[in-house]
Amino acid sequence: MSQFFTLSVIVSVVASGIRLATPYLLASLGETIGQRSGVLNLGVDGTMVLAAFAAYYTALKLDNLWLAVFVAFLVGLLIGVIYALITVSLHAAQGISGIGIFLFGLGFSDLLFQVWVGTPLPIPSKLPPLGIPGLSSIPQLGDALFRHNLMTYGAFLLVPVVIFLLQKTTFGMNVRAVGENPQAADSLGVSVERTRVVAILLGSSAAGLAGAALVLQGGIFQANLTNGLGFIAVAIVYFGAWRPLGAMAGSLLYGVVNAIVLQLKAQGTIPRSASDLAAMAPAVITILALVFLAGRVKAPAALTKPFTRH
Amino acid sequence: MSTMDQPDIAKSDAGSPGSGSTVPVMLEMKGITKRFPGVLANSGVDLDVREGEVHTLLGENGAGKSTLMKILFGLYRPDEGEVLYRGEKLVITSPSEAIDAGIGMVHQHFMLVPTLTVAENVALGLKSSRGVLTDLAAVSKRITEISEAHGLHVDPAVEVWRLSVGERQRVEIIKALYRNAKLLVLDEPTAVLTPQEVDDLFVILRRMTAEGRGLIFISHKLHEVMALSDRITVLRNGRVTGQTVPAETSREQLAEMMVGRAVKLTPDRPPVDAGVPRLVIRDLRVSGDRGTGAVEGVDLDVCGGEIVGIAGVSGNGQRELAEAVAGLRPTQAGSHIMLNDTDIARCDTRTRRDLGLGYVSEERMTDGAIAEFSVRENLILVDHGAEKFTKRGLLNFKAIREQSEALVKRFAVKTPSIDTPAASLSGGNIQKVILARELSAEPTVMVVAQPTRGVDIGSAEYIHSQLIAQRGVGTATLLIPEDLDEVIGLSDRIAVMFEGKVVAVIPSEEAERDKIGLLMAGVFDDESDEPAEVVAEP
Ligand SMILES: Nc1ncnc2c1ncn2[C@@H]1O[C@H](COP(=O)(O)OP(=O)(O)OP(=O)(O)O)[C@@H](O)[C@H]1O
Numbered sequence: 001m002s003q004f005f006t007l008s009v010i011v012s013v014v015a016s017g018i019r020l021a022t023p024y025l026l027a028s029l030g031e032t033i034g035q036r037s038g039v040l041n042l043g044v045d046g047t048m049v050l051a052a053f054a055a056y057y058t059a060l061k062l063d064n065l066w067l068a069v070f071v072a073f074l075v076g077l078l079i080g081v082i083y084a085l086i087t088v089s090l091h092a093a094q095g096i097s098g099i100g101i102f103l104f105g106l107g108f109s110d111l112l113f114q115v116w117v118g119t120p121l122p123i124p125s126k127l128p129p130l131g132i133p134g135l136s137s138i139p140q141l142g143d144a145l146f147r148h149n150l151m152t153y154g155a156f157l158l159v160p161v162v163i164f165l166l167q168k169t170t171f172g173m174n175v176r177a178v179g180e181n182p183q184a185a186d187s188l189g190v191s192v193e194r195t196r197v198v199a200i201l202l203g204s205s206a207a208g209l210a211g212a213a214l215v216l217q218g219g220i221f222q223a224n225l226t227n228g229l230g231f232i233a234v235a236i237v238y239f240g241a242w243r244p245l246g247a248m249a250g251s252l253l254y255g256v257v258n259a260i261v262l263q264l265k266a267q268g269t270i271p272r273s274a275s276d277l278a279a280m281a282p283a284v285i286t287i288l289a290l291v292f293l294a295g296r297v298k299a300p301a302a303l304t305k306p307f308t309r310h
Numbered sequence: 311m312s313t314m315d316q317p318d319i320a321k322s323d324a325g326s327p328g329s330g331s332t333v334p335v336m337l338e339m340k341g342i343t344k345r346f347p348g349v350l351a352n353s354g355v356d357l358d359v360r361e362g363e364v365h366t367l368l369g370e371n372g373a374g375k376s377t378l379m380k381i382l383f384g385l386y387r388p389d390e391g392e393v394l395y396r397g398e399k400l401v402i403t404s405p406s407e408a409i410d411a412g413i414g415m416v417h418q419h420f421m422l423v424p425t426l427t428v429a430e431n432v433a434l435g436l437k438s439s440r441g442v443l444t445d446l447a448a449v450s451k452r453i454t455e456i457s458e459a460h461g462l463h464v465d466p467a468v469e470v471w472r473l474s475v476g477e478r479q480r481v482e483i484i485k486a487l488y489r490n491a492k493l494l495v496l497d498e499p500t501a502v503l504t505p506q507e508v509d510d511l512f513v514i515l516r517r518m519t520a521e522g523r524g525l526i527f528i529s530h531k532l533h534e535v536m537a538l539s540d541r542i543t544v545l546r547n548g549r550v551t552g553q554t555v556p557a558e559t560s561r562e563q564l565a566e567m568m569v570g571r572a573v574k575l576t577p578d579r580p581p582v583d584a585g586v587p588r589l590v591i592r593d594l595r596v597s598g599d600r601g602t603g604a605v606e607g608v609d610l611d612v613c614g615g616e617i618v619g620i621a622g623v624s625g626n627g628q629r630e631l632a633e634a635v636a637g638l639r640p641t642q643a644g645s646h647i648m649l650n651d652t653d654i655a656r657c658d659t660r661t662r663r664d665l666g667l668g669y670v671s672e673e674r675m676t677d678g679a680i681a682e683f684s685v686r687e688n689l690i691l692v693d694h695g696a697e698k699f700t701k702r703g704l705l706n707f708k709a710i711r712e713q714s715e716a717l718v719k720r721f722a723v724k725t726p727s728i729d730t731p732a733a734s735l736s737g738g739n740i741q742k743v744i745l746a747r748e749l750s751a752e753p754t755v756m757v758v759a760q761p762t763r764g765v766d767i768g769s770a771e772y773i774h775s776q777l778i779a780q781r782g783v784g785t786a787t788l789l790i791p792e793d794l795d796e797v798i799g800l801s802d803r804i805a806v807m808f809e810g811k812v813v814a815v816i817p818s819e820e821a822e823r824d825k826i827g828l829l830m831a832g833v834f835d836d837e838s839d840e841p842a843e844v845v846a847e848p
């Protein structure tokens with residue numbers, strides 16, 4: 001245990017915590033927008049894993065990371081179109097539709113992987129860390145905070161962007177209104193359907209990006225790569241009380257706890273084979289946090305409720 | 311206190327009797343028919359509104375008033391009929407088309423987003439002058455102008471959930487004025503307002519008609535209808551059954567037109583010997599929603615065979631008092647609520663019910679009924695565990711059906727069937743379902759909040775007679791009434807609440823409207839600065 005509390009270990013744990021937080025953050029920011037509009041998407045994990053495969057395959061064959069990111073984004077968008085069609089236009093129940101998307105993404109990504117790739121190969125190059133000139137040379141702090149890849153920087157920059165979107169734009173105002181009282185928004189001529197569709201597309205594309213971040217940081221794909229990460233991202237939205245800053249706090253918590261568990265395994269404090277521990281520790285924290293938060297914050301009142309007019 | 315007593319409001323001459331009026335017609339609805347599964351909500355309805363006139367729609371619960379207005383506003387599509395606006399045929403398929411045509415609506419159930427600010431609620435759905443960004447500063451400025459011009463005071467920056475009911479109503483009217491509505495529909499705007507707020511509202515409405523706007527007004531309170539209307543159209547079972555003007559009719563006549571028979575506007579209350587105290591409240595202290603004291607040391611007894619009414623301007627602790635007795639709101643330490651000699655101040659609601667308590671909530675849709683459940687399920691919500699409805703843990707559907715059918719019949723609930731979800735009943739009929747359920751449990755003590763809010767004249771008469779019948783069999787009733795007329799008409803004793811305290815208890819024989827009004831306003835006897843203690847022993 002003693003070797004844990006050295007400065008260099010702490011710096012590396014914080015650095016990898018931020019890196020590991022990236023997919024959580026992208027996915028939970030997107031899910032935050034969707035849920036604020038009243039749509040719960042439980043398919044995040046399936047979207048992520050399918051997008052991750054798409055990014056992986058593109059990077060493997062073409063060795064072009066940005067094209068890989070773009071392809072993952074498109075996969076997310078496409079699944080978003082399907083999900084919007086099912087839940088908004090056809091008024092299907094959101095819970096079960098999301099689980100359907102999850103199962104589809106899980107199964108289809110594995111199928112494509114088996115058929116097209118077979119044995120796991122690492123991609124030629126992963127997302128490279130980029131030091132921010134000046135800041136990255138600050139001792140310790142520079143290594144912890146300012147030596148990350150572009151997707152990580154981008155994910156954290158999205159936090160103020162989403163806050164601005166929700167609070168300062170007419171679209172954001174419509175999102176908040178249709179998530180809280182769609183009848184009222186409808187009675188003023190706000191299109192509940194259009195607003196929700198756009199929110200779902202944003203959320204699903206963000207889940208696609210999260211899949212890309214996961215696989216391009218790790219460098220390799222396997223069946224069920226996400227291993228429930230997308231579901232944790234949904235939990236983070238609740239944990240974060242439907243606020244972008246809350247989603248950021250929750251994602252960092254998960255990233256750092258993951259990093260600590262990895263570090264403890266690396267130095268042999270806990271056995272390497274205890275693979276579920278990394279998933280379990282943050283889950284316990286979340287459940288405790290949710291119990292504590294219960295009743296203190298309110299979910300969007302129309303969350304999961306399809307909207308129809310007579 | 312009542313709008314009846316206020317100085318006559320100037321009426322437009324649009325509605326003067328005789329059809330020789332030269333004032334242009336704004337709106338005509340012709341032959342409107344609308345069917346819901348099992349219900350003919352509107353059948354060949356004609357309605358027209360002239361410029362600067364208040365046209366009142368009157369009718370029983372479920373007569374089809376809200377449906378007609380929702381058709382006008384594009385929320386429902388009519389099966390037959392057409393709408394003409396200034397002589398031109400208008401096809402409205404969505405609210406935004408109605409808004410564009412200059413039609414505004416204040417809905418029976420507010421259409422506001424509580425988590426958004428007043429300005430955001432007003433700005434929703436409008437084009438922003440800043441493109442994709444909101445222009446709330448400009449909207450707020452315009453709101454302030456409108457509120458000053460019309461006497462609708464409200465802070466644009468505040469979130470709607472913080473506003474009182476009266477203020478929310480003003481936001482709804484501002485929303486319509488902001489969109490420059492020439493024709494405004496107000497569906498039961500007064501149901502949730504205090505008498506003072508109603509007076510203020512009427513002044514605002516008259517200012518609007520003076521500008522040439524046309525209003526459609528819906529209310530079950532006949533004195534309001536008489537005071538505000540230029541013309542009155544009566545609906546029954548989805549059909550127009552008559553049209554009149556206030557000068558040529560009376561409250562009694564209107565009631566008869568609505569219900570189709572003579573209605574007693576003041577209930578008969580035969581003498582009953584008061585029994586033993588069944589509900590004894592001692593030093594009750596309860597916190598309000600914002601954490602401050604709402605009920606501050608109330609002592610009150612209600613005996614068997616007695617109705618004790620609480621008079622007070624809303625917000626003086628009546629609601630919290632009722633909720634504390636019902637078990638929906640925690641009491642502070644040292645409070646005692648004795649129900650048939652058991653202190654229930656700390657008991658859960660199940661125990662209270664088992665000890666004989668019945669409760670009719672003011673909040674029908676949230677506390678009183680489960681909207682998605684059927685009428686039948688709502689009727690047995692409390693009793694579903696009772697022996698008569700279960701066999702070894704399973705629900706006995708035959709017994710439940712029989713009981714539900716009987717209650718629907720006895721309370722004249724207007725519903726296509728007992729399997730219809732409560733949400734699709736009209737407001738007044740939901741109230742009857744709740745009352746039927748609570749009374750059928752044969753409580754020994756009843757807490758009844760706003761039993762006739764939004765209920766039509768005929769049903770109100772019936773509900774009153776049921777409360778009096780309960781009194782006859784020895785039930786102790788604590789009543790938080792709709793208005794002063796109701797409290798005086800029904801109560802054996804009247805407790806006046808002011809700022810969380812009972813400031814006087816007056817036997818009904820000595821009750822005078824003026825005296826009670828003064829006490830409600832916090833004006834007590836001059837001799838002492840303490841409230842007048844007129845405690846009458848039962
Ligand atoms: N969405 C709906 N689905 C099915 N039936 C409905 C629906 N809306 C209204 N109804 C039925 O249509 C009839 C007319 O209802 P409406 O709400 O217009 O009555 P109302 O005159 O406004 O009554 P109240 O005074 O109680 O508000 C009622 O029988 C009601 O149950």
Ligand SMILES: [Mg+2]
Binds near residue numbers: 375376
């Ligand atoms: Mg109505």
